[in-house]
Amino acid sequence: MLDEPERDRRLNQLLRAIRADADPALWTRARARIEARARAPWLVTWAMRPAALGMALATLVAACGLSLLLVASAPDSDDPTSATLIETILAERGIDSSTGLESGPSVAPESPAPAERGDSSRAG
Amino acid sequence: MTTLARSLLHDRDEADDVVEESLLKIREKADGFRGERGLKTWVLRIVGNRCRDLLRRRRFRGGRPEDMDPLAFAGLRHEPVEAWDAAMDQTKAIAALERAIETLPAEQREAVILRDRLGLSMEEVAETLVISVGAVKSRLFRARETLKRELRQWLDG
Numbered sequence: 001m002l003d004e005p006e007r008d009r010r011l012n013q014l015l016r017a018i019r020a021d022a023d024p025a026l027w028t029r030a031r032a033r034i035e036a037r038a039r040a041p042w043l044v045t046w047a048m049r050p051a052a053l054g055m056a057l058a059t060l061v062a063a064c065g066l067s068l069l070l071v072a073s074a075p076d077s078d079d080p081t082s083a084t085l086i087e088t089i090l091a092e093r094g095i096d097s098s099t100g101l102e103s104g105p106s107v108a109p110e111s112p113a114p115a116e117r118g119d120s121s122r123a124g
Numbered sequence: 125m126t127t128l129a130r131s132l133l134h135d136r137d138e139a140d141d142v143v144e145e146s147l148l149k150i151r152e153k154a155d156g157f158r159g160e161r162g163l164k165t166w167v168l169r170i171v172g173n174r175c176r177d178l179l180r181r182r183r184f185r186g187g188r189p190e191d192m193d194p195l196a197f198a199g200l201r202h203e204p205v206e207a208w209d210a211a212m213d214q215t216k217a218i219a220a221l222e223r224a225i226e227t228l229p230a231e232q233r234e235a236v237i238l239r240d241r242l243g244l245s246m247e248e249v250a251e252t253l254v255i256s257v258g259a260v261k262s263r264l265f266r267a268r269e270t271l272k273r274e275l276r277q278w279l280d281g
Contacts, residue, residue: 007272010279018195018218018241022125023140033144
């Protein structure tokens with residue numbers, strides 16, 4: 001049985017006897033990546049960072065949320081009290097939009113302009 | 125860097141990835157390095173942080189096969205200890221040591237590698253781990269006690 005200092009000394013020797021040799025390919029690869037990053041425009045370099053990815057994701061979520069909010073707050077087309085633009089115009093002119101029949105004075109279809117008439121007769 | 129990563133992770137491929145990523149990070153952060161702390165401890169802290177992240181994520185991953193030599197799998201090599209009895213199988217002792225190191229909690233493992241394998245001073249280890257010197261001593265004591273217990277057969281022989 002060894003005494004404590006001797007055991008400590010042996011443990012130290014064992015621990016220090018171990019080393020790792022760096023792989024030359026590792027340094028070459030790392031150098032190439034560093035050089036490639038240095039050549040890339042700053043915007044591309046920034047976009048490759050995790051922070052940029054997080055920001056893009058946050059923007060996407062915010063945009064989706066805003067869209068949902070806008071869709072939810074838009075007037076409901078099924079609402080019987082709401083009217084479309086065409087219905088409003090027809091109502092102003094006294095036309096019943098459901099039947100398409102006029103309740104007011106009839107409007108005669110516009111006759112073609114004289115010049116148009118002349119052109120068509122010449123063509124015929 | 126390589127010795128620290130391989131000693132902590134015990135997986136050569138993972139450790140080399142960590143070193144490569146750390147080199148890129150060091151290059152990226154080099155402009156912000158003011159030198160108020162030592163370069164060595166700054167570099168080792170970057171490597172240590174990455175290793176710790178990996179070890180945390182590794183919890184659900186299968187380990188190294190039992191029959192595989194831990195030293196070869198980790199990409200480590202050992203130099204012969206001349207003062208030791210020639211009859212003692214140093215390769216087996218060192219394999220047992222690496223297996224024992226693997227069982228240590230991550231924070232004790234890091235302290236013992238930095239201090240006893242890389243030969244950093246207590247202050248440098250404290251600076252690297254961002255803890256007090258007292259905490260380093262406590263971690264080292266517990267780690268060494270575990271290692272001595274696990275390696276009794278080799279240390280007493």
